[in-house]
Amino acid sequence: MTTVAVTGKGGTGKTLVSALLIHFISKKSNKVLAVDADPDSNLADALGVEVEKTLGEIRELFQTSRDEMGTMNKEQWLEGKIYEAICECKGYDLLVMGRPEGEGCYCFANSLLRGVLKKLTRHYEYVVIDSEAGLEHFSRKTIDSADYVLIVTDMSKKGLATAKRIKELTKELKLNFKDIMLIANRIANEAAEQRIKKFADEEGIKLLEILPYDEKVVELDLKGIPIVNLDEKSGVYRRMSKVAEVFLKG
C-alpha cells in the first residue's frame, strides 16, 4: 500500500493536485481510496461525485449513542458504519472525514477510528489524502502516517513559509515519511520558475513538479465543472499525469 498525503497552505491547489492524482492513479489501479481530510471538504466536487455521509457524522453518532450500546462491540459498530460511508465511485472509493469534533472528549472514538482506518486502508493499493493546511492529522488526528507527503505551494510568501514549516514539523514530530516533495502551482513565468527552484534547493525539498498557471483550470472553476474533466492538452493535466507516474512506479 502506498499512501500519499497532499498538504500546503490554504488555496494553493491541494484539492486540484489530489483530484488529478486520484484520477490518474485510478486509471491504473482499481484499489484506490481517496480521503478528503479537509474540514472544508470539496474533494468530492473536484472529482465530480456525491457523498452522503462523513466520518465526522459517524463519530458524532458514536459519541451520542455510545452509552446505549451496552456490550455491543463498538469497534465492529464503527467499522460497519465506515463501510456505509465509503462512496464507491468511478474506479475508486472516497471517504470524507468532515468537520472536526465538537465539545467533549472524543479520545475514545478517535482511537477506535484510528484502528479501524488502519485496518480499512490495508485493502487498498493507493490511498490519496487531501489534507487540511498543516500537519494536524499527523500529530494528533486519525491519520497518523503516510509514505509520501506532497506539499503544494504557490509563489506567495505564506505559501512558501507554510511549506518550510511543514518540512520542519515532520522533523520535529519525528514522522518517518519515505519522502517529502514539493509541487509548485500557478507558476506564471520563467522568473517564478527560477525562484521556486532556488527555494527548493535552499530548503532541501525535492521539487517534484512545476504546474503552470492554467486558464483552462480557471474556466472549469468558473463553470463549476469538476477538475478531472480538464482538457487533456492543458499543462496542468499533462504534468499531473507525470506526477502520478512517480507513485505508480512505487
Ligand SMILES: Nc1ncnc2c1ncn2[C@@H]1O[C@H](COP(=O)(O)OP(=O)(O)OP(=O)(O)O)[C@@H](O)[C@H]1O
Ligand atoms: N494551476 C492553476 N491555474 C489556475 N488556477 C488554479 C490553478 N490551481 C488551482 N487553481 C484555482 O485555485 C483555487 C484553489 O485551488 P484548490 O481548491 O485546489 O486549492 P486548495 O489548496 O485545495 O484550497 P483549500 O485550502 O481552500 O482547500 C481554485 O479555484 C482553483 O481552480
Ligand SMILES: [Mg+2]
Ligand atoms: Mg481543498
